[in-house]
Amino acid sequence: MTDSSEPGPAVREVRLGATRAEGGTREVSYVIGGDRGLPFTGNRPDRLLVALEVCDDPQFSPPVVRDYVGDLANNPDEWARAAERTYGADIIRLNFTSTKQRGFDAFSEIAPTMERVLAATARPLIVEGSSEPELDSEVFRRCGEAGEGERLLLGTAEADRYRSVAAAALAYDHAVIAQSPIDINLAKQLNILLRETGIPGDRIVIDPYTGALGYGFEYSYSVMERIRLAALAGDADLAMPVISAPADTLTVREVREATPAEQDAIAVAWEFYTAYASFVAGASIVCVRHPLTVKRLHEALEV
Amino acid sequence: MKDRLTDSLATAIEHGRTGLDARMQALSGKLAYADTAYALPVTYAVTGIAVRDADGAREAYRQSGSNLLVACECLMAGEGGVEIPYTGFIPDAVLRRLGYTLVDGSVTGLGLLVGTPESPDAAAAICREMQEKYLLTFLAGGVVEALSGAGVRLGLDYRLVPLGPESARGIHFADILARVAMMFGGVQPGDVHSLLGYAAERAKAFVIAFPGLTDEEAAFVDALRVLGIPILAAGEGYEGGEWIPVAPATAVRTGMDLRGIRVTVTAIPIPMACSPAFEGKSIRKEEMYVEFGGGRTPAFELLRMRPREEVKDGMVTVVGPEVDAVPAGSALPLAILVDVAGARMRADYEPVLERRIHTFVNYGEGSWHVAQRDLIWVRLSKEAVAKGVRIRDIGTLLAHKLKAEFPDHIDAVQVTLVTDRQKVEEMLSEARKVYTARDERIAGMKDEDVETFYSCTLCQTFAPNHVCVITPERPALCGAITWLDARVAHEIAPAGANQPVPKGETVDAVSGEFAGVNRFVKKASHGEVDRISLYSMIENPMTACGCFECIAAIVPEVNGILIVSRDFTGETPLGMTFSTLAGTIGGGAQTPGFIGISKNYILSERFLQAENGIKRVVWMPASLKEELGDRLREKLAAQGMPDLFAKIADEVSGGREHDRQQ
Numbered sequence: 024m025t026d027s028s029e030p031g032p033a034v035r036e037v038r039l040g041a042t043r044a045e046g047g048t049r050e051v052s053y054v055i056g057g058d059r060g061l062p063f064t065g066n067r068p069d070r071l072l073v074a075l076e077v078c079d080d081p082q083f084s085p086p087v088v089r090d091y092v093g094d095l096a097n098n099p100d101e102w103a104r105a106a107e108r109t110y111g112a113d114i115i116r117l118n119f120t121s122t123k124q125r126g127f128d129a130f131s132e133i134a135p136t137m138e139r140v141l142a143a144t145a146r147p148l149i150v151e152g153s154s155e156p157e158l159d160s161e162v163f164r165r166c167g168e169a170g171e172g173e174r175l176l177l178g179t180a181e182a183d184r185y186r187s188v189a190a191a192a193l194a195y196d197h198a199v200i201a202q203s204p205i206d207i208n209l210a211k212q213l214n215i216l217l218r219e220t221g222i223p224g225d226r227i228v229i230d231p232y233t234g235a236l237g238y239g240f241e242y243s244y245s246v247m248e249r250i251r252l253a254a255l256a257g258d259a260d261l262a263m264p265v266i267s268a269p270a271d272t273l274t275v276r277e278v279r280e281a282t283p284a285e286q287d288a289i290a291v292a293w294e295f296y297t298a299y300a301s302f303v304a305g306a307s308i309v310c311v312r313h314p315l316t317v318k319r320l321h322e323a324l325e326v
Numbered sequence: 327m328k329d330r331l332t333d334s335l336a337t338a339i340e341h342g343r344t345g346l347d348a349r350m351q352a353l354s355g356k357l358a359y360a361d362t363a364y365a366l367p368v369t370y371a372v373t374g375i376a377v378r379d380a381d382g383a384r385e386a387y388r389q390s391g392s393n394l395l396v397a398c399e400c401l402m403a404g405e406g407g408v409e410i411p412y413t414g415f416i417p418d419a420v421l422r423r424l425g426y427t428l429v430d431g432s433v434t435g436l437g438l439l440v441g442t443p444e445s446p447d448a449a450a451a452i453c454r455e456m457q458e459k460y461l462l463t464f465l466a467g468g469v470v471e472a473l474s475g476a477g478v479r480l481g482l483d484y485r486l487v488p489l490g491p492e493s494a495r496g497i498h499f500a501d502i503l504a505r506v507a508m509m510f511g512g513v514q515p516g517d518v519h520s521l522l523g524y525a526a527e528r529a530k531a532f533v534i535a536f537p538g539l540t541d542e543e544a545a546f547v548d549a550l551r552v553l554g555i556p557i558l559a560a561g562e563g564y565e566g567g568e569w570i571p572v573a574p575a576t577a578v579r580t581g582m583d584l585r586g587i588r589v590t591v592t593a594i595p596i597p598m599a600c601s602p603a604f605e606g607k608s609i610r611k612e613e614m615y616v617e618f619g620g621g622r623t624p625a626f627e628l629l630r631m632r633p634r635e636e637v638k639d640g641m642v643t644v645v646g647p648e649v650d651a652v653p654a655g656s657a658l659p660l661a662i663l664v665d666v667a668g669a670r671m672r673a674d675y676e677p678v679l680e681r682r683i684h685t686f687v688n689y690g691e692g693s694w695h696v697a698q699r700d701l702i703w704v705r706l707s708k709e710a711v712a713k714g715v716r717i718r719d720i721g722t723l724l725a726h727k728l729k730a731e732f733p734d735h736i737d738a739v740q741v742t743l744v745t746d747r748q749k750v751e752e753m754l755s756e757a758r759k760v761y762t763a764r765d766e767r768i769a770g771m772k773d774e775d776v777e778t779f780y781s782c783t784l785c786q787t788f789a790p791n792h793v794c795v796i797t798p799e800r801p802a803l804c805g806a807i808t809w810l811d812a813r814v815a816h817e818i819a820p821a822g823a824n825q826p827v828p829k830g831e832t833v834d835a836v837s838g839e840f841a842g843v844n845r846f847v848k849k850a851s852h853g854e855v856d857r858i859s860l861y862s863m864i865e866n867p868m869t870a871c872g873c874f875e876c877i878a879a880i881v882p883e884v885n886g887i888l889i890v891s892r893d894f895t896g897e898t899p900l901g902m903t904f905s906t907l908a909g910t911i912g913g914g915a916q917t918p919g920f921i922g923i924s925k926n927y928i929l930s931e932r933f934l935q936a937e938n939g940i941k942r943v944v945w946m947p948a949s950l951k952e953e954l955g956d957r958l959r960e961k962l963a964a965q966g967m968p969d970l971f972a973k974i975a976d977e978v979s980g981g982r983e984h985d986r987q988q
Contacts (some may be wrong), residue, residue: 190427194423194510215821253852265926
């Protein structure tokens with residue numbers, strides 16, 4: 024790092040969560056981004072966040088997670104409380120997996136689930152709303168409304184379906200996850216599209232899509248690295264922090280076919296190495312699903 | 327405001343203005359709406375003043391330059407509420423939801439109906455049409471009772487919002503627009519300029535006025551025009567002003583056309599997934615059920631603009647055998663004919679939209695497309711055909727995608743797919759005439775005539791740091807995008823892959839190095855490439871993706887240049903085939919001595935001028951010589967070298983060439 028009085032370009036800062044003073048009810052809020060260099064070259068480690076996923080419908084959780092969390096899986100609020108207090112997640116990722124069901128129409132359940140989870144944890148929330156484009160409008164509005172004031176990180180905007188997420192973020196003052204399929208140019212284009220809807224750059228987090236280790240992760244790594252380099256080279260449309268959700272890692276063959284005795288260990292190892300590598304590539308938040316991976320990541324980050 | 331007081335509407339409006347003015351002066355007491363953080367929203371947005379009482383209202387009215395919307399709002403705030411089922415002023419919390427549907431596209435636009443319709447049934451039909459087109463409609467005045475009487479169900483859930491029994495309650499329509507602009511558009515209170523910009527571009531609204539407005543109501547409705555809102559007069563009594571007379575049956579259509587409101591459908595009804603995620607996936611020979619073109623059969627694609635009445639939107643026609651009529655592994659001829667129509671479509675958009683066929687076909691999970699024009703090569707996979715995918719589905723995919731991606735320019739698309747060999751061959755010569763005409767359009771333009779070049783980074787999906795710089799005299803190396811095409815592409819999609827590149831200062835006129843181009847390339851190549859020369863293959867040549875029509879390479883033994891085109895499968899005098907060379911120079915690298923080029927660049931005055939250009943060329947495949955034929959002969963003759971053409975060797979006249987030293 025140079026001592027130049029003119030600091031070079033930096034990744035933008037994005038605030039997640041809102042304390043009482045900030046108009047919400049969280050005990051803590053985070054500011055991610057702000058980096059002026061490559062990862063781990065002077066980065067403040069307290070800006071790296073580990074999110075643990077909580078699903079409203081456990082049937083779409085990987086079996087290894089369901090087996091591990093047991094009854095918690097049926098109560099997203101209890102699960103969220105445990106994610107914070109027992110497993111130490113920095114931020115809770117509430118995934119409305121129920122919207123994956125064929126013919127989903129339980130829109131009225133969304134706000135109560137949001138409220139219960141918000142009450143159960145004092146950590147900021149990432150909310151993955153609708154899984155189906157035709158549900159987007161109804162689902163994102165309810166997620167956004169129920170979390171008003173809490174500065175959620177709402178997911179997921181994609182190039183051909185970003186309007187509902189963007190509208191919810193604009194209407195209720197949230198941040199947005201912008202996901203592109205492992206392609207730096209599409210990542211940039213989506214950020215421009217979001218900007219055109221009126222979302223300020225300090226409310227966008229890039230998700231370049233993360234493949235599982237051994238199953239294409241190297242592509243994701245390389246895109247994350249390039250996004251960071253572009254940001255540091257002054258490309259304002261890519262100067263947003265990165266979130267990585269290596270969701271496929273718990274469904275790879277090695278995890279599925281592990282013996283029951285080894286399954287948790289292999290799942291955690293697979294998730295840990297993928298997620299940690301994402302941090303190395305420049306991610307500010309990694310989202311994991313096995314509760315034990317959280318501690319392992321925190322330990323590794325302390326070294 | 328016009329000053330012709332002789333005609334009726336203008337007179338009414340002037341009367342109304344006088345009346346509203348007088349009432350403003352007489353206004354007294356506290357003024358407020360409930361449940362809003364925006365005070366009196368129109369007044370707040372226009373003047374930045376949060377009005378609380380009559381004196382404040384008069385001051386704001388004065389500062390607004392006697393804006394009648396401000397007057398009507400202040401006057402309305404002094405009146406009482408309305409009875410159910412009327413909504414009156416809509417609280418912020420509800421409005422946030424309404425604004426959400428507008429931003430997220432589930433509502434396409436906003437309508438306000440005022441006055442009392444002559445025929446309740448006609449008004450009901452208007453409302454039905456507005457519902458079908460996903461418009462959010464507000465109602466004020468006698469129209470509400472007329473609709474209830476005609477059995478129309480009203481309420482937010484039906485997207486028909488009864489504001490109040492008097493047309494004057496339509497002022498809430500304006501306060502809704504003002505708050506949407508402040509909530510969603512980042513418009514700051516008092517910033518009239520951005521308020522007007524937002525209302526004109528984002529909140530697409532129109533008014534339908536039925537008869538029976540009072541003078542004051544007419545003045546208020548007319549004042550909405552400042553927000554870029556057209557007033558459609560559906561009935562008698564509004565002649566002689568700026569209102570647009572319409573028949574009730576065409577009112578919605580007219581309003582939508584005036585505001586450019588379009589309904590788009592996202593799901594494409596074909597039995598295969600369609601997403602950019604499948605774009606990079608190729609279909610290998612063993613996985614292929616049927617292929618078109620690629621050298622095995624004649625094939626081409628052509629997109630043309632047609633008058634609106636000649637395009638039946640969404641129609642897909644297949645002429646000739648469908649794919650299930652041939653066994654697996656077959657090859658069929660193919661013509662992809664796309665006809666588009668649109669009020670804002672222009673003939674020079676044709677090649678740009680045509681180039682998108684490549685992208686869209688590749689979006690299909692089981693369809694694959696390479697190259698362009700009459701060089702296309704299309705495959706459908708066995709898996710896709712087993713799921714029921716037919717060549718017809720490619721037509722459906724194209725029709726939907728073109729409309730969805732270019733909603734501002736395309737109103738209607740029809741696609742014809744021809745697999746009948748004789749017909750394809752007949753049409754091919756017609757298509758080639760179109761391609762030639764397009765190439766000629768740019769033929770007279772020179773690089774020094776323009777200050778701006780264009781980039782193309784479409785191929786960064788495959789070659790992440792490659793940047794094509796397109797100039798009038800150097801088309802994209804794929805041959806499919808000229809400078810004009812790139813300019814148009816930028817107009818259509820300002821955030822897309824073709825961006826303006828300011829030339830900047832000339833660093834070297836001969837090798838074609840420009841400071842602005844270097845700056846752009848450095849950024850767009852993510853810092854990989856610092857300098858490029860547009861007219862040289864030795865010093866900082868342009869990078870190549872992999873789509874080049876031809877490769878130019880130095881032949882060191884004779885100090886000359888050879889050019890090999892993609893269709894030539896044999897060995898070049900360098901001892902390498904096209905594909906071996908392509909593998910060496912592609913991927914976004916600078917390889918001095920080798921460049922990827924388009925065929926038309928060979929004919930350009932700027933063709934490798936740093937290396938003495940066409941004079942240096944010693945070898946080309948016979949097919950390329952034949953294709954460039956007369957155009958190249960003409961060019962050489964004009965440069966005083968009429969016999970040079972015959973001296974360029976090919977694979978027939980000699981694989982190695984020693985005669986042609988300078």
